């Protein structure tokens with residue numbers, strides 16, 4: 001990380017950046033947010049300012065992180081789809097053991113992933129253009145951040161990313177789970193097996209367990225796993241650092 005970036009993250013983590021609220025405490029300055037005039041803590045600037053929200057600042061940061069997640073999952077999807085067809089579950093046979101000999105050790109087992117049972121996974125990510133939910137599953141106005149589905153196996157995975165203030169990670173998880181539970185229920189009524197997986201990357205770059213679980217569940221391992229976590233963490237940090245730099249600028253144009 002660059003020095004300036006490290007400095008931002010450390011000061012953001014310990015809340016010692018010159019926010020209006022801190023400057024008010026330290027020097028008696030005006031505690032208001034330059035954009036919306038409410039008292040501005042770091043949490044307000046990075047995740048709670050209504051003006052920033054309506055200008056699309058938080059969506060811009062969210063999409064920076066989502067793009068990194070999508071790159072990783074797209075890699076897994078194409079690798080998985082290129083594998084030989086999966087073995088049917090019932091074809092497991094009992095290995096033959098000769099009398100008086102110990103059973104052979106099972107060969108190194110590849111851990112199961114969410115994608116294992118199908119080879120026709122498709123993926124849709126709500127990034128540049130406004131998408132609609134795959135109509136072959138259900139009709140809805142909601143569009144989650146990322147949808148993975150297999151038509152042949154009728155499997156649906158809904159991934160919804162939040163980039164919250166770190167202390168609000170659990171709250172964000174629950175909110176997103178509820179938001180998409182109706183879609184999952186409706187899809188299940190139509191014969192799909194649906195999973196809703198809310199994931200979070202904190203605005204100061206702390207990748208939540210929900211996110212690492214998703215990566216592992218998708219079969220992202222070893223070096224690829226570390227790289228995926230790092231890229232999401234850095235995307236959140238860099239974007240938050242940029243939002244901090246732009247905190248007094250009333251104009252916002254997503255770069």
Ligand SMILES: [Zn+2]
Pocket residue numbers: 033034035036037038040044048049050051052
């Ligand atoms: Zn504000």
